[in-house]
Amino acid sequence: MHTCAPPRDEHPRSQTLWTCPDCGSVWEAVPSEGGIFDFDRNEVVSRAEWIRLETGPAALAG
Numbered sequence: 001m002h003t004c005a006p007p008r009d010e011h012p013r014s015q016t017l018w019t020c021p022d023c024g025s026v027w028e029a030v031p032s033e034g035g036i037f038d039f040d041r042n043e044v045v046s047r048a049e050w051i052r053l054e055t056g057p058a059a060l061a062g
Helices: 057-061
Strands: 017-019 026-031 036-038 043-045 048-054
Touching: none
Parallel strands: none
Antiparallel strands: 017 026, 026 048, 036 043
């Protein structure tokens, strides 16, 4: 059985959607807490949790 999970990089990029290349499931990043403003990058930095929006067809076939 395939269990997919979005990447957890050491140097994350701004990313709100991720699609598993193996099964096609679509995941969305949602903020888990309030963020802090990074003046060097001129953006808000926050932690996110991933939720699966839809299960891909390959995941259902297994």
